Amino acid sequence: MKAMIFAAGIGSRLKPITDSLPKALVEIAGKTLLERVVERLKNAGCEHIVVNVHHFGGLIIDFLKAHNNFGIDIRVSDERACLLDTGGGVRKAIPLLEGGEPVLIHNVDILSNVDLTKLYDDHVRSGADVSLLVSERETQRYLLFNAAENNRLVGWTNIATGEVKSPYKNLSPDKYHRLAFSGIHVISPRVFDLMCGYPEKFPIMDFYLKEADKLNIVGRESADLQMVDVGKLYAIGQAENFVRSHPE
Numbered sequence: 001m002k003a004m005i006f007a008a009g010i011g012s013r014l015k016p017i018t019d020s021l022p023k024a025l026v027e028i029a030g031k032t033l034l035e036r037v038v039e040r041l042k043n044a045g046c047e048h049i050v051v052n053v054h055h056f057g058g059l060i061i062d063f064l065k066a067h068n069n070f071g072i073d074i075r076v077s078d079e080r081a082c083l084l085d086t087g088g089g090v091r092k093a094i095p096l097l098e099g100g101e102p103v104l105i106h107n108v109d110i111l112s113n114v115d116l117t118k119l120y121d122d123h124v125r126s127g128a129d130v131s132l133l134v135s136e137r138e139t140q141r142y143l144l145f146n147a148a149e150n151n152r153l154v155g156w157t158n159i160a161t162g163e164v165k166s167p168y169k170n171l172s173p174d175k176y177h178r179l180a181f182s183g184i185h186v187i188s189p190r191v192f193d194l195m196c197g198y199p200e201k202f203p204i205m206d207f208y209l210k211e212a213d214k215l216n217i218v219g220r221e222s223a224d225l226q227m228v229d230v231g232k233l234y235a236i237g238q239a240e241n242f243v244r245s246h247p248e
Contacts, residue, residue, distance in 0.1 A: 001046040001119055002101055005037055007090055007108040008054035008079050013232045022056040024061060024108045026230065028239045033108050033230060034060065038070050041106065044116035048168065049098045052077040052089045053144040058129035087204035090187070091195045100189055105182035105204075111242055118216070122220060123186040126150075129215040130208060131186045134179035135225045142178035144171070145219045149176065153217040156209050165206075179219050181205070182227055191215060 011023030017024070017144070024034040035050070041049060051073065053060045057080040064074055073087070084092055093240040095104050104120050123131040132153070134143060144155040155166030157173040164171055168190060194211055208217055226241045226246075 001044065001104060001117075002042075002048045002050075002099060003036065003046045003104040003106060003108050004050040004090065004097065005039045005041075005108050006052060006078075006086060006089060007034060007060060008052040008057070008083055009109075011109075011231075017233070018055070020056075022053070022060055023230075024057075024060050025053075026236070027237065028111070028230065029073075029243045030242075032063070033072070033111075034063065035067070036077055036111065036215040037106055037108055038072075038074070040116060041104070042070060042072055043168055044104075044120070045100075046072070046104070046116075048073045048075075048167070050077050050086075051074050051094045052079055052093060054079040054083045058139065062128045075129075081087060082157050082201070084201045085203050087195065087198060087207045088200055090198075090204060091155075091192070094145055094195070097192075101187050102188045104186050105184070108182040109230040110227060111239055112182065112225065112232065114186065114222045114225055114227070116184075119184070119220060120186055122178055122210070123188075126218065127216075127228075129188050129191050129236075130217040131220050132208075132217065133182040133184040133225075134219040135182060135227075136178075137180045139180045140223075143219060144173055144176040145179060147177045151179075151219040151221075153208060153212045153219065155212070156205070165209045167210060173213070177219075179221070182225070183229065198237045225246070 007024035011018035140160045145151040228242045
């Protein structure tokens, strides 16, 4: 298994902590977010990981060196010169991700109980281009899936504003399955070719939504999924409770 950890974000919603520290090195119950995600991926059978860096990227590089890359092959995609957003981050990392196998992409600020091995293996068996880990949690922004086509992605909606994004004209959100994205997904390498036509910097979800009519992008639900998005200060306490109730 090969993986990429999105760790380049500025973490503005975690200020003042991130005024002097990258989000990836924020500690939750004695371990950094980065270490927790690396350990989860390693335990799932991952042998090769790419970590992208930008905000205080040198601290992340030093942290990995100090921990001997946690005993596996970890390479850094350096975005310190320019933050490339999630899609641009993947595109820049393509030379480090080559090998012909799907890549599991994991946001550094997501803690969950999902079986990453099963998610990856299900993706491989399905032959899908992209598998998005999704759930029925409450939010204002939902991805839209066609249940009749194995939960294939057809669009996105903001239920507060009524905004809709889709490659299909006049898409009616009410006709589709609404699910929230978790920040964990698996992408097959054949998708990389389509990315090459995009600008240097772009969000990966915008890419998925624009190419949903060309790619087989599916939503995968995990039974009893529990997760914490450590994106805001109040979530740190939630994350500490989560890791204590989910011992490794």
